[in-house]
Amino acid sequence: NAGVMQNPRHLVRRRGQEARLRCSPMKGHxxxxxxxxxxxxxLKFMVYLQKENIIDESGMPKERFSAEFPKEGPSILxxxxxxxxxxxxxxxxxxxxxxxxxxxxxxxxxGPGTRLTVL
Amino acid sequence: xxxxxxSPQFLSIQEGENLTVYCNSSSVFxxxxxYRQEPGExxxxxxxxxxxxxVKKLKRLTFQFGDARKDSxxxxxxxQPGDTGLYLCAGHPYSGAGSYQLTFGKxxxxxxxx
Numbered sequence: 001n002a003g004v005m006q007n008p009r010h011l012v013r014r015r016g017q018e019a020r021l022r023c024s025p026m027k028g029h030x031x032x033x034x035x036x037x038x039x040x041x042x043l044k045f046m047v048y049l050q051k052e053n054i055i056d057e058s059g060m061p062k063e064r065f066s067a068e069f070p071k072e073g074p075s076i077l078x079x080x081x082x083x084x085x086x087x088x089x090x091x092x093x094x095x096x097x098x099x100x101x102x103x104x105x106x107x108x109x110x111g112p113g114t115r116l117t118v119l
Numbered sequence: 120x121x122x123x124x125x126s127p128q129f130l131s132i133q134e135g136e137n138l139t140v141y142c143n144s145s146s147v148f149x150x151x152x153x154y155r156q157e158p159g160e161x162x163x164x165x166x167x168x169x170x171x172x173x174v175k176k177l178k179r180l181t182f183q184f185g186d187a188r189k190d191s192x193x194x195x196x197x198x199q200p201g202d203t204g205l206y207l208c209a210g211h212p213y214s215g216a217g218s219y220q221l222t223f224g225k226x227x228x229x230x231x232x233x
Contacts, residue, residue: 004161006161045221091161091162093221111163112161113159
């Protein structure tokens with residue numbers, strides 16, 4: 001069983017360029033989550049998507065960041081006009097979705113991450 | 120403010136010793152997960168606890184979910200160098216409307232010295 005796949009594993013961009021991060025969920029999982037891990041910080045939720053739908057983007061910065069999960073192909077996290085503060089590890093997780101009593105979804109399985117460095 | 124507080128932040132012990140790390144909150148969680156993260160890699164799931172008071176064992180690791188579902192602990196018996204890593208607790212805050220966001224603690228960085 002292939003796990004969550006992310007590419008590239010490392011990405012270097014200059015200030016002002018665009019960064020595109022890709023995530024393929026585990027087989028059978030139709031729900032994708034993106035998290036960001038800043039140095040010395042915990043993982044922070046960014047966005048939750050289902051196929052062709054953004055369910056919760058409350059953790060996404062309002063500007064320059066966008067995410068999609070098309071009907072075919074991987075989920076994409078796109079950062080336009082990157083700045084040095086965007087340097088971080090970006091993790092994608094997937095779940096098969098099974099609503100637990102009182103809220104929450106099924107366990108999320110994480111990919112290896114994309115380490116973005118902005119010069 | 121951090122919703123999930125992990126302690127200690129750093130822990131360095133000798134091989135063979137026992138240790139416990141804690142994950143505390145003032146909020147109720149519908150479930151809690153423990154992950155282990157190696158440098159340069161993503162978090163790898165160790166266990167999910169759902170029921171208050173639940174205890175789960177995974178070889179030398181014992182996980183407990185507090186009765187009120189506000190806290191959890193991870194106990195490692197006879198630690199080995201291979202246990203070295205960052206241990207993260209994460210959970211779904213209880214919400215009648217449902218919560219998809221997984222909230223993470225900052226982690227406990229464990230180093231087991233041979």
